Amino acid sequence: MENVKQYSLRKVFLTLMGMLFLIPIVYAQYPSVKFNHLTVENGLSNNVVNAVIQDSTGFIWFGTEDGLNRYDGYKFKIFRYDPEDSNSISNNQIHTLAVDREGNIWAGTKDGVINMFDPITEGFTYQEFKLVLMK
Numbered sequence: 067m068e069n070v071k072q073y074s075l076r077k078v079f080l081t082l083m084g085m086l087f088l089i090p091i092v093y094a095q096y097p098s099v100k101f102n103h104l105t106v107e108n109g110l111s112n113n114v115v116n117a118v119i120q121d122s123t124g125f126i127w128f129g130t131e132d133g134l135n136r137y138d139g140y141k142f143k144i145f146r147y148d149p150e151d152s153n154s155i156s157n158n159q160i161h162t163l164a165v166d167r168e169g170n171i172w173a174g175t176k177d178g179v180i181n182m183f184d185p186i187t188e189g190f191t192y193q194e195f196k197l198v199l200m201k
Contacts, residue, residue, distance in 0.1 A: 104128075109142035111135050117163040119171070121185075127171055129160030134173055134183070145183070145190070153189035155181050 104110050110128065117129035128135040133146040134155055148154040155173065162174035171183040181192040 104137070109144075110137075111142070111144045111146070116159075116161045119163045119165055121165045121171065122169055123185075127163055127165075129163045129173060131159050133158045134160050134163075134171075145188075153187070153191075155183075155190045156192045156194075 102108075105113055110130065112130040112132035114131040115128050116131070117127075119127050121127065124138075126137045126139075128137065133144045136143045136145070145155050147156060147158050155175070156179040157175035157177050159176035160173050161176055162172075164172040166172065169185055171185070173181045173183065175181065177194075179192050179194045181190045183190050
């Protein structure tokens with residue numbers, strides 16, 4: 067009987083010691099996540115953000131009420147409509163964003179125009195779509 071108690075105590079002791087050694091390993095698996103609240107004070111063009119995506123190179127893109135914003139983790143680059151530049155985005159009010167396999171950014175604007183941003187040239191091409199409703 068005493069042999070069984072000694073065996074049980076040894077088993078409990080070894081189990082507890084094993085668990086103590088695993089605590090740092092389990093704890094190390096939870097990385098701390100840091101969030102930054104980005105606003106116009108940080109360089110965002112407008113605090114009203116309608117769409118957010120991340121491209122394959124790591125840039126985070128924000129579609130706002132005042133332009134398309136590219137964020138590299140440190141600073142913003144803002145793309146806005148410029149009537150003097152035929153390669154600028156068609157409208158500053160961005161409502162939807164998508165990225166394709168080639169890395170192009172697609173932005174849908176308030177006026178129904180779909181803009182394609184080429185990251186190599188940093189220029190836009192766009193196509194206006196007319197919605198036809200059938201009865």
